[in-house]
Amino acid sequence: MERRRVGILGATGMVGQRFIQLLNNHPWFEITWLAASDRSAGKTYGEACKWKLDTPLPKKIAEMKVQPNVPELCEGELPRIIFAALDADIARELEPKFAAAGCAVISNSSAFRMVEDVPLVIPEVNADHLQMIETQAWRRESGGYIVTNPNCSAIGLVLALKPLEERFGIESLFVSTMQAVSGAGYPGVPSLDILGNVVPFIKNEEEKMQEEVGKLLGRLRGSSVAMLDAKVSAHCNRVAVEDGHTECVSIKLRKKATREEILAAWSEFAPLRGEGLPTAPEAPVEFDEAVDRPQPRLDRMRGQGMAATVGRLRECALLDWKFVVLSHNTIRGAAGAALLNAEVLARMGKLDKLGIPQGQAVLA
Ligand SMILES: NC(=O)c1ccc[n+]([C@@H]2O[C@H](COP(=O)([O-])OP(=O)(O)OC[C@H]3O[C@@H](n4cnc5c(N)ncnc54)[C@H](OP(=O)(O)O)[C@@H]3O)[C@@H](O)[C@H]2O)c1
Numbered sequence: 001m002e003r004r005r006v007g008i009l010g011a012t013g014m015v016g017q018r019f020i021q022l023l024n025n026h027p028w029f030e031i032t033w034l035a036a037s038d039r040s041a042g043k044t045y046g047e048a049c050k051w052k053l054d055t056p057l058p059k060k061i062a063e064m065k066v067q068p069n070v071p072e073l074c075e076g077e078l079p080r081i082i083f084a085a086l087d088a089d090i091a092r093e094l095e096p097k098f099a100a101a102g103c104a105v106i107s108n109s110s111a112f113r114m115v116e117d118v119p120l121v122i123p124e125v126n127a128d129h130l131q132m133i134e135t136q137a138w139r140r141e142s143g144g145y146i147v148t149n150p151n152c153s154a155i156g157l158v159l160a161l162k163p164l165e166e167r168f169g170i171e172s173l174f175v176s177t178m179q180a181v182s183g184a185g186y187p188g189v190p191s192l193d194i195l196g197n198v199v200p201f202i203k204n205e206e207e208k209m210q211e212e213v214g215k216l217l218g219r220l221r222g223s224s225v226a227m228l229d230a231k232v233s234a235h236c237n238r239v240a241v242e243d244g245h246t247e248c249v250s251i252k253l254r255k256k257a258t259r260e261e262i263l264a265a266w267s268e269f270a271p272l273r274g275e276g277l278p279t280a281p282e283a284p285v286e287f288d289e290a291v292d293r294p295q296p297r298l299d300r301m302r303g304q305g306m307a308a309t310v311g312r313l314r315e316c317a318l319l320d321w322k323f324v325v326l327s328h329n330t331i332r333g334a335a336g337a338a339l340l341n342a343e344v345l346a347r348m349g350k351l352d353k354l355g356i357p358q359g360q361a362v363l364a
Helices: 013-023 088-100 123-135 137-142 152-168 204-218 259-267 330-346
Strands: 004-007 029-035 081-084 102-106 145-147 170-178 219-221 224-226 231-235 243-254 285-288 307-317 321-327
Touching: 004 013, 004 088, 004 123, 013 029, 013 330, 081 088, 088 137, 088 145, 102 330, 123 137, 123 145, 123 152, 123 219, 123 285, 123 330, 137 145, 137 152, 152 170, 152 204, 152 259, 152 285, 152 307, 152 321, 152 330, 170 204, 204 231, 231 243, 259 285, 259 307
Parallel strands: 004 029, 004 081, 081 102, 102 145, 170 231, 285 307
Antiparallel strands: 170 243, 219 224, 243 321, 307 321
């Protein structure tokens, strides 16, 4: 099968580098275009990027030229599939330009996550929300659109919550995070602020977690999402861990559930199994019986970095149950999440007619 050409916007950052690592030898996609800021444009990727991952930078990518971040200035043909890893302020300005140029923009940033006609998607949780792209103005005018994946701490949490919401309903939950430094990008948090320390503040993070849980677990009604009716309270902390966000969760369910029923809900949760999507983990939620797991160094690479690991399920004196969930923030929480969204879009035929106005589509 001929691979589809893809580009990466924000290719030199922490998430951009994960895209390059995960797309290297991907069976469906091939990187043909890279862009970052004006500081990087015109250099080779090897010159522009401080490569921070533990696999070698592919030679072919190192030699590629970083292009201007403007669709019209693309040397050669602009790929119609753009993975975007930009800070929100820059994304707000640049992503619409690529969608208007007929591209499927598959974004990591928070800029458009809560916009009414923009899908915020974890494929195992709410792939049906992807239909919302058909109501976007860019789709009608150029065939392009924007799809987003959630904040890196919301993803692991919601993977653990979805099977519980399906079977028992969620009334309220309390979550306290311990988030890795790579979540702040590169160079990120200064070493003197984080070594031997915990920083109990990550700008806008608690608000993002609270609102994104509601949209992700909400129901698609026509062309918008009816938010989940549950109270969510988040505390977000930065800790001296390289990769992997750990979260302590207490939850009140609408229907009483036993420990065995909760474990069954998690272990039987496999909505994408058998779909043949290259990035989908066999088990999106893995339970570990050990009393001292999950731990970031030991568990973040489960399911090739795409599984959320849960553990320490026990009764909660305040709400019903409490547990710990861990996921890899730049794989499951960012680049891997976007890649899985793209694979689902490919399966739905939504990567086929890019660059062609779609007219007024009607949602079922
Ligand atoms: N890190 C995570 O765990 C994580 C998880 C989920 C979501 N996210 C989100 O993903 C996005 C990227 O995060 P990151 O951690 O990769 O950040 P980062 O390491 O700071 O990288 C930022 C990237 O944006 C590029 N950039 C800066 N200004 C630009 C401009 N004016 N035009 C085009 N490109 C520009 C940078 O290019 P230069 O090298 O040229 O400056 C770099 O490639 C953010 O929205 C973040 O919130 C991150």
